[in-house]
Amino acid sequence: MASFSVGGAHSSLRTPSLFPTPPTIRMLKHHPVLNCTPFFTTPSLFSPKNLSLRSSNHRAGIACMSTTTSPVGKDDQKLISGQPNEKVVQVSSWIDYLPKEIQPFAKLARVDKPIGTWFLIFPFAWSATLAAASGSIPDFRNLAVFACAAPFFRGAACTINDFFDRDFDKMVERTKERPMASGAVTPFQGLCFFAFQLLLSHGIFLQLTNYSWIIEAAFIFLSCTYPLMKRLTYWVQAYLGLTINWGAVLGWYAVKGSLQPSIVLPLFLSGCFWTILYDTFMLIRIKKMT
Numbered sequence: 105m106a107s108f109s110v111g112g113a114h115s116s117l118r119t120p121s122l123f124p125t126p127p128t129i130r131m132l133k134h135h136p137v138l139n140c141t142p143f144f145t146t147p148s149l150f151s152p153k154n155l156s157l158r159s160s161n162h163r164a165g166i167a168c169m170s171t172t173t174s175p176v177g178k179d180d181q182k183l184i185s186g187q188p189n190e191k192v193v194q195v196s197s198w199i200d201y202l203p204k205e206i207q208p209f210a211k212l213a214r215v216d217k218p219i220g221t222w223f224l225i226f227p228f229a230w231s232a233t234l235a236a237a238s239g240s241i242p243d244f245r246n247l248a249v250f251a252c253a254a255p256f257f258r259g260a261a262c263t264i265n266d267f268f269d270r271d272f273d274k275m276v277e278r279t280k281e282r283p284m285a286s287g288a289v290t291p292f293q294g295l296c297f298f299a300f301q302l303l304l305s306h307g308i309f310l311q312l313t314n315y316s317w318i319i320e321a322a323f324i325f326l327s328c329t330y331p332l333m334k335r336l337t338y339w340v341q342a343y344l345g346l347t348i349n350w351g352a353v354l355g356w357y358a359v360k361g362s363l364q365p366s367i368v369l370p371l372f373l374s375g376c377f378w379t380i381l382y383d384t385f386m387l388i389r390i391k392k393m394t
Contacts, residue, residue, distance in 0.1 A: 231355030
């Protein structure tokens with residue numbers, strides 16, 4: 105059995121003090137079975153160092169003071185080394201709670217990152233609000249239609265982007281776990297998923313005015329060609345601005361049935377510069393992190 109010595113109490117009796125020296129506990133020898141150093145190694149049991157020990161070290165210290173002569177089991181070894189007995193499952197987003205078959209496609213559409221969808225909705229909402237009659241609120245129906253179509257349209261854009269960039273994404277630490285880059289989704293499955301989302305968004309867009317599909321066709325063209333611009337120009341953010349803010353053109357046309365360049369063009373261009381700004385800041389942040 106391990107032996108202890110208690111000291112310091114006799115000195116407090118000889119010297120009057122309002123705050124006597126606390127007793128100290130010292131380990132005189134290692135435990136014969138565990139052969140490990142106890143955690144009571146400082147002169148005072150109540151020193152800040154001992155009080156700040158983590159719970160894993162605390163458990164290890166208790167195990168070292170055990171006087172049992174039985175062999176050390178696997179659970180005890182995990183306890184002493186600070187390893188948890190339970191298997192910890194890391195959850196990165198709520199997508200991990202979905203069925204396994206759906207998770208890769210949900211990640212492909214970025215459904216857990218809705219900020220891209222909001223960037224599509226804002227220009228349309230601004231334009232539809234400006235196009236509303238003076239003194240009246242915007243047409244809620246048009247806003248609801250675009251808000252329902254935007255997640256599918258954005259998912260289709262992300263899917264076709266990952267399809268074109270899948271070979272490059274494999275070589276980048278930040279993107280190598282994307283579904284098509286990692287092999288969780290095949291290129292053919294990705295194209296089918298892209299067509300499925302595009303058809304859904306197109307069906308919803310048809311609920312706008314009769315000729316809105318013409319402007320929507322330009323919207324689709326910009327979204328599908330954006331990944332290719334990365335190979336042709338350094339001004340990818342400018343092309344992204346044209347793509348994301350095309351909703352400003354569609355929003356005005358959905359309400360008025362025609363375009364008024366003196367209003368639509370300044371709104372559209374200001375949205376493009378806004379996109380260039382925030383996307384550049386995002387890329388600078390990513391570069392500093394890598």
